[in-house]
Amino acid sequence: MMTRKRKWARMGISVFLVVAYSACFTLSQGVKGEEKTYKPVRVSMMPGMRAIYQAVLSNLARSSLDEAGGDKLLAVDLASESFGGASNIATCLGNGSLSVCISPWADLVVFRWPNPTYSDQLRYFTKSNSIFGSGPVRMGNDAPSPDWKRYGHPIEPCPNLGSRGGLLLDSGEVVWIGDPSWTTERKFMPDDSTVLVTRLARPEVEVEVTDWVDPGKDFMVRSFKIKGEARRFFHHSTFAPRPEYSGKFTKSDPAPYHNMAYYSEEEHLIVHCQSLPSNQMEPEINSTTIAWGFFEDDLGFQVGADRCQRKVPANAPPGGRDDAGDGRLSGNSLYTGPVDAALSQELDPARENTVTVIITAAASAREAVDIIQEARALGVDEHRERANEWWQRVSRRVHVPEPVDPVTARVMRRSVLNLIQGQDQESGAIVASLARQPQYHFDWPRDGAFFDLTLDLAGFPEAVTNHCSFYARTQYTKSVDFALIWIMNFRPPWYKPAGHWPANMAADGSHGSIPKILPFEIDETGLLVWDFWRHERVLAERERPAYILAMKETMARAAEALLDYVDLEKGWTRPAVEDDNFIPDATLHGAASVLSGLAAACDAGPRWGIAPERTEKFCEAARVLRDGVRGRIMDPRTLERAGWRGLPWTLWPAPVFDDYNGPGAMTIKERLAQSIQEKTDKEQPGFAYLGEEVFILALADQERGEYRELLERALRLLTHEVTFPGTDCYGEVTLWGDFAGTGKIVAQQRTAIPHLWNGATVYLSALAIYEPWRFAKMRPSPASLPRSPKDREESGTKLDY
Numbered sequence: 172m173m174t175r176k177r178k179w180a181r182m183g184i185s186v187f188l189v190v191a192y193s194a195c196f197t198l199s200q201g202v203k204g205e206e207k208t209y210k211p212v213r214v215s216m217m218p219g220m221r222a223i224y225q226a227v228l229s230n231l232a233r234s235s236l237d238e239a240g241g242d243k244l245l246a247v248d249l250a251s252e253s254f255g256g257a258s259n260i261a262t263c264l265g266n267g268s269l270s271v272c273i274s275p276w277a278d279l280v281v282f283r284w285p286n287p288t289y290s291d292q293l294r295y296f297t298k299s300n301s302i303f304g305s306g307p308v309r310m311g312n313d314a315p316s317p318d319w320k321r322y323g324h325p326i327e328p329c330p331n332l333g334s335r336g337g338l339l340l341d342s343g344e345v346v347w348i349g350d351p352s353w354t355t356e357r358k359f360m361p362d363d364s365t366v367l368v369t370r371l372a373r374p375e376v377e378v379e380v381t382d383w384v385d386p387g388k389d390f391m392v393r394s395f396k397i398k399g400e401a402r403r404f405f406h407h408s409t410f411a412p413r414p415e416y417s418g419k420f421t422k423s424d425p426a427p428y429h430n431m432a433y434y435s436e437e438e439h440l441i442v443h444c445q446s447l448p449s450n451q452m453e454p455e456i457n458s459t460t461i462a463w464g465f466f467e468d469d470l471g472f473q474v475g476a477d478r479c480q481r482k483v484p485a486n487a488p489p490g491g492r493d494d495a496g497d498g499r500l501s502g503n504s505l506y507t508g509p510v511d512a513a514l515s516q517e518l519d520p521a522r523e524n525t526v527t528v529i530i531t532a533a534a535s536a537r538e539a540v541d542i543i544q545e546a547r548a549l550g551v552d553e554h555r556e557r558a559n560e561w562w563q564r565v566s567r568r569v570h571v572p573e574p575v576d577p578v579t580a581r582v583m584r585r586s587v588l589n590l591i592q593g594q595d596q597e598s599g600a601i602v603a604s605l606a607r608q609p610q611y612h613f614d615w616p617r618d619g620a621f622f623d624l625t626l627d628l629a630g631f632p633e634a635v636t637n638h639c640s641f642y643a644r645t646q647y648t649k650s651v652d653f654a655l656i657w658i659m660n661f662r663p664p665w666y667k668p669a670g671h672w673p674a675n676m677a678a679d680g681s682h683g684s685i686p687k688i689l690p691f692e693i694d695e696t697g698l699l700v701w702d703f704w705r706h707e708r709v710l711a712e713r714e715r716p717a718y719i720l721a722m723k724e725t726m727a728r729a730a731e732a733l734l735d736y737v738d739l740e741k742g743w744t745r746p747a748v749e750d751d752n753f754i755p756d757a758t759l760h761g762a763a764s765v766l767s768g769l770a771a772a773c774d775a776g777p778r779w780g781i782a783p784e785r786t787e788k789f790c791e792a793a794r795v796l797r798d799g800v801r802g803r804i805m806d807p808r809t810l811e812r813a814g815w816r817g818l819p820w821t822l823w824p825a826p827v828f829d830d831y832n833g834p835g836a837m838t839i840k841e842r843l844a845q846s847i848q849e850k851t852d853k854e855q856p857g858f859a860y861l862g863e864e865v866f867i868l869a870l871a872d873q874e875r876g877e878y879r880e881l882l883e884r885a886l887r888l889l890t891h892e893v894t895f896p897g898t899d900c901y902g903e904v905t906l907w908g909d910f911a912g913t914g915k916i917v918a919q920q921r922t923a924i925p926h927l928w929n930g931a932t933v934y935l936s937a938l939a940i941y942e943p944w945r946f947a948k949m950r951p952s953p954a955s956l957p958r959s960p961k962d963r964e965e966s967g968t969k970l971d972y
Contacts, residue, residue: 742799
């Protein structure tokens with residue numbers, strides 16, 4: 172008989188074994204299947220910081236809240252115009268060195284040289300508020316004409332800035348082309364070139380202004396065809412040459428600079444340059460120079476003072492525009508200081524007249540004069556024909572799906588042409604917009620990754636290789652730096668910048684318009700790793716070895732930098748700056764972009780020759796992050812705090828879902844579809860970033876086609892109703908309204924026109940709807956990551972796009 176003591180001992184052992192076996196089984200299943208509970212990530216924040224940040228955003232959005240119909244998010248998007256200045260632009264033209272922008276009323280408002288990111292050489296700016304200021308920066312119902320209401324004419328502190336034409340009418344009145352008395356329309360002629368024709372009319376006279384930038388040399392041509400009761404033509408300009416500042420021209424009106432201008436009677440030119448100790452007026456002046464004149468001989472000239480918010484002597488000669496007020500120019504030939512200069516030409520009211528202006532930028536007066544003389548010798552028609560032929564060759568290369576209608580095809584080509592014009596021909600940088608107000612004329616790596624996707628799919632891989640080389644040269648290499656912003660998360664202000672990039676950059680890699688207090692943006696680093704990997708997959712076999720050799724260390728350093736911001740315990744990112752936000756955070760926006768980069772580096776490692784131990788870290792971090800995203804995706808709290816682009820990027824390019832018909836993917840698709848439907852049905856006062864939602868939902872929906880009708884309707888809205896009339900350009904923001912009082916609701920484009928991101932995503936939308944197979948291998952395959960058994964059971968259909 173077993174004693175009671177032995178019996179209890181055996182029972183204790185049995186219980187212990189059962190408990191131990193259960194614990195081991197549970198633990199083994201947890202390790203084997205990685206079935207852990209993922210809670211929403213809480214980001215440590217200094218008390219009150221988030222509230223302060225939201226208060227600042229609300230204050231910035233205050234002046235735009237009425238226009239946005241009370242929509243705070245839309246108001247924040249509009250607010251960039253409030254403190255940066257409203258874009259007075261219908262389109263921009265350029266050759267990768269000289270960039271110009273033309274207003275809806277044929278004003279020249281941007282003249283940037285020697286690349287798309289450096290100094291603006293023309294003094295022109297619109298009203299802006301301080302960061303805590305308020306008040307309108309555009310005209311609405313208070314505009315003096317329907318045409319100004321239609322496009323939302325920006326409020327100009329001075330009417331004399333920029334460069335524009337004027338006329339002395341038979342009545343003796345002097346009118347300036349583009350004032351409220353004119354109605355306007357515009358188009359590219361032909362529509363696959365970059366030669367812009369703006370037609371302006373008033374009862375007694377019509378003017379057709381043709382603008383283009385030469386594709387080979389740094390000059391632009393402005394041809395004015397005048398028909399009606401006009402006797403004299405004027406053209407004035409407030410050029411203000413500056414050195415080749417990199418990333419410094421970010422203020423609406425920069426500090427005064429030492430300028431001078433003179434009229435050359437021999438050359439019939441006005442020459443603007445940086446002033447010298449002596450009144451030297453010879454073409455040997457070696458400084459940034461802007462020279463301009465007529466192709467024909469001029470009748471009169473005036474070089475005088477630009478008095479707009481500048482202190483000039485009381486006896487300074489009047490500026491060109493003011494001097495023309497009595498119908499003639501006084502003939503002053505030299506002025507040192509801020510300059511407004513003008514030329515005039517006689518017209519014959521009995522016939523159609525044409526006056527053609529040529530404007531050039533160069534590093535010396537001699538070079539500028541020589542460029543104009545060579546252009547005059549060749550003739551206007553020859554230059555225009557050459558420009559058309561050059562850009563039409565480029566247009567023919569742009570891939571367009573056959574099913575799209577002619578208008579959509581035209582808009583797609585224009586979007587790609589705008590990207591090409593926005594790329595610096597030397598450094599390879601691509602600006603977010605050629606506009607300077609707001610200050611978007613810099614390279615954002617986040618935008619750049621999708622610009623490269625667009626250019627690759629459109630048929631311009633050489634432009635992408637050049638762009639990637641720019642990122643290789645501008646990547647941070649220093650091992651330590653200081654950024655006070657980290658203390659918001661109770662962290663030391665020292666950090667490791669190596670492997671990341673500035674938030675946005677000038678052509679030399681220097682900081683652009685985003686303050687240096689932002690150390691870097693985690694989503695940009697993740698997207699660039701994805702971009703480098705993705706571009707290699709579209710290159711021809713013979714081009715890949717050289718590309719991999721050039722980009723391998725850049726990719727590996729960036730991927731390693733991402734590892735510092737992956738929390739392997741939580742399966743999420745650590746707090747970092749995401750998408751221009753000033754508070755380090757950890758949302759789905761950052762997690763999806765970091766996952767895209769690490770998964771790309773994991774796949775590239777063996778093929779690119781990256782050391783196995785480095786590659787293994789990329790793969791493991793990507794797997795853990797992917798599991799963390801999948802584990803939280805059904806939690807509403809994660810979706811509500813997804814960040815700016817967290818929802819679409821989780822669908823694509825992040826390799827989260829094997830099957831876009833599973834519960835998590837379907838939830839996100841439904842949310843994107845609802846957002847697209849509200850914007851397409853004009854249920855909101857306006858919108859931003861519709862194209863991005865359309866192209867990503869189209870990729871996720873291609874198997875079922877559940878949203879096909881909605882997507883096609885949204886694309887048609889974007890290409891047929893939204894673009895700037897006549898130029899097919901986009902702003903960052905679209906507003907709906909009866910802006911001209913005609914009873915018809917129309918779109919008004921706002922903020923940084925042309926906004927290259929929106930143009931690029933519209934191109935991608937059409938391609939994703941009609942030729943989704945072209946995105947094959949553009950997304951890291953979820954199957955390439957290490958996976959748990961549970962994942963394999965739930966994976967469903969394997970997708971490779």
